[in-house]
Amino acid sequence: MKILFVALLLLIPHAACPIEKQPPKPPPKTTLAEQIKAQEDSGEYPKLDRSSDLKGPDQNLNGVRDDVEAWINAQPITDVQKKAVMQYAESFQKSLFVNLTDKGALQADLDEAAAAANCTFEAFSRDTAVERKLTNKLEAITFNTKERTMRYIAYNKALSGMSFRMPFGQNTCK
Secondary structure (H helix, E strand, O other): HHHHHHHHHHHHHHHHHOOOOOOOOOOOOOOOOHHHHHHHOOOOOOOOOOOOOOOOOOOOOOOOOOHHHHHHHOOOHHHHHHHHHHHHHHHHHHHHHOOOOOOOHHHHHHHHHHHHHHHHHOOOOOOHHHHHHHHHHHHHHHHHOOHHHHHHHHHHHOOOOOOOOOOOOOOOOO
């Protein structure tokens, strides 16, 4: 009986001690591609064309990639603002194909880009915070692949030293 009593006394402190909990397992690591896909599938991030093709799909041949156009159309902005942003998007898209050694073509493209920027600026009633946020996002989604980004960098390098005037006060919207 004494042995049973001693055995019980030895077990009671162990029964009162909490069992050590293992820390929760971290979620499985996901790749950047998997994270982007999950954000696209949830609608948190637009589904973008990530092909190596500079042009990308443009089914209606309006000069703006279909995924960029869908993103613009999904924005909570007026139709006038959407039209202006589409003009800006078309300008960005054209910059991917201008002859980088032809200063005349570069100047013409730069003037068109200035007109698109001015149109967007005016469409947002000179609300630069909203306009800038939207056009920065537009730039990011337009040049969303390595090939497009590298070409855009080359385009900007080719523009180095060139000048242009913003056509303030003029209606530059198409």
